[in-house]
Amino acid sequence: MSTIKEEIHALSEEMLTNLGKLVAIDSQLAPAKEGMPFGEGPAKALEMGLQIAQELGFKTVNLDNYCGYAEMGEGEEIVGIAGHLDIVPVGGDWTYDPFVLTRKGDYVYGRGTTDDKGPVIEALYAMKLLRDSGVKLNKRVRLIMGCNEETGSKCMKHYNEVAEELSCGFTPDANFPCIHGEKGHMSMMAYSKNTKIISMNGGFVSNAVCDNCTTVIPAEARLKEKLEAAFSQTKLQEYKVTEENGTLTIYAKGVPAHASTPALGINAAGVTCQCLEEAGFEDDFVKFYNSHIGTDCDGSGVGLKFADEYGDLTFCNGIVKTQDGVISCTIDIRVPVTLKADQVREMCQGRLEDENGRIEIGTIGNPLFFPRESPLVNALYKAYVDVTGDTENKPMVIGGGTYAKSLKNIIAFGPEKLGIDYHIHGADEFILVSGMEEAVLVYMEAIKNLLAI
Known part of the structure; x- marks a missing residue:
């Protein structure tokens, strides 16, 4: 040899x-x-x-x-x-x-x-x-x-x-x-219903963690200082909050990772929503994101937390985009090999929509x-x-x-x-x-x- x-x-x-x-x-x-x-x-x-x-x-x-x-x-x-x-x-x-x-x-x-x-x-x-x-x-x-x-x-x-x-x-x-x-592959799209956020854009592909995000919101009294305090406690690589003309612009840089292993990354959009809530920014979409998507990468917010002997279900937000006042988020899910498509639908039934936002199920691919x-x-x-x-x-x-x-x-x-x-x-x-x-x-x-x- x-x-x-x-x-x-x-x-x-x-x-x-x-x-x-x-x-x-x-x-x-x-x-x-x-x-x-x-x-x-x-x-x-x-x-x-x-x-x-x-x-x-x-x-x-x-x-x-x-x-x-x-x-x-x-x-x-x-x-x-x-x-x-x-x-x-x-x-x-x-x-x-x-x-x-x-x-x-x-x-x-x-x-x-x-x-x-x-x-x-x-x-x-x-x-x-x-x-x-x-x-x-x-x-x-x-x-x-x-x-x-x-x-x-x-x-x-x-x-x-x-x-x-x-x-x-x-x-x-x-x-x-x-x-x-x-694992099987499943896609979802999340949408805002009502939001004060002027724009939120980040990520570059749906099958990787959203590793950068720029968010513009209306300025509020002392909000800049509260946000900076919240962001200082995160594991982001970089963040910046600037105030101009009655608005705050938040730039967050997370850590990239493949959608099959999202826990290895840091979701910049997820951390931003988390910090907005911690800083007291009251917003319907922020509530929806934190309760349904979050930063845990396990799908628990929509009832999909599951593991079998071959691995866990993983849940990844890849792209965040604002268009015509609506914020959308791509969600990439990897489904354990022992779960069937109808079981996945049943697990998240009734958990995909509330007064603050909605999630639509896209494709569900079979495992190998x-x-x-x-x-x-x-x-x-x-x-x-x-x-x-x-x-x-x-x-x-x-x-x-x-x-x-x-x-x-x-x-x-x-x-x-x-x-x-x-x-x-x-x-x-x-x-x-x-x-x-x-x-x-x-x-x-x-x-x-x-x-x-």
Whole structure:
């Protein structure tokens, strides 16, 4: 294995160069153009991804700019690897240019380095090294590159319509050691009915904690001093209260976090509402927000507090917006795998509206669950353990949603290591070069194990 490690290490600079080509492309969802269903950026990223694969000697196919794939091997069965090339908005305060790959020692910064352009490169080089080693490929191995994972996975819906079903596989878009379940996803929208707040705006995506918020309210006697006293007791990174022309403007900077782990962040809008109430600002929407949404991240305000053996329900306010005098809030909920959609509706029935505001239920997506003992889970987990020697961490259930919910017979598998915050969906997202090299080796072993199923 040491020889293979040396081979991988020798390819590090080449992998980073190719990753830099992908990171340089702003592949956020954009208005559709002819032949570009998700806009120009995702189509360019796909073109570049397929070009890199072609240069490495793989057969490539573009499926109408929804997605594409690189393939090797022969046979009817397909071992699939599904990664995505689209990204979330940049957002936050970056130290480095998000579209220029920047290396500082073992750290390499840029939007998409870990989610998910870096893992696509890792999987591609795992395929290359496996092919070059002469391993017998009794099945085809297909790396699918999608363009719409962050905003609906319509790319995989198209794949299912026009391409062959996978026999087994994984998506490199989560954590090691192995993900055998993904919570269901539920969306809600909260709306004000009556409010004295002039404007309240914050957050940049619905699937991340609202990490900044600017609120304008009418000035009241001594309110500025009371607010400053309340904010001084919070864990915000920054806050500022200014008074001008009879209004107070409140800026609050919280801590970003993915919607699947909102307790790791600090919700700037939630803290603002909390402080407004503590300072004595009487407002219907503030009351509604604090009683129904709050800062606890557990859904208790609407009757959704729940946990099973695989994890807790999580509740995240991502965006706050004021339009035509109405404040709206996006709510992203990750539902434990043992709960069904009708149970969730029943739990919050009668808890979504009062005289101060209302909440509407949007989509409720089903969870994904593979038994821990299934051949797919065992094959991937064994690959991780054989390379890393880590037997302490076990296959787990996560709150995030991946392509595993869109494609049959795959689960999420790496490359993030537990205990490391890669700043996914936040500023200064990074990948570790050492982690990248290890992931290539894990994915090589994983493909070999899947070929043997």
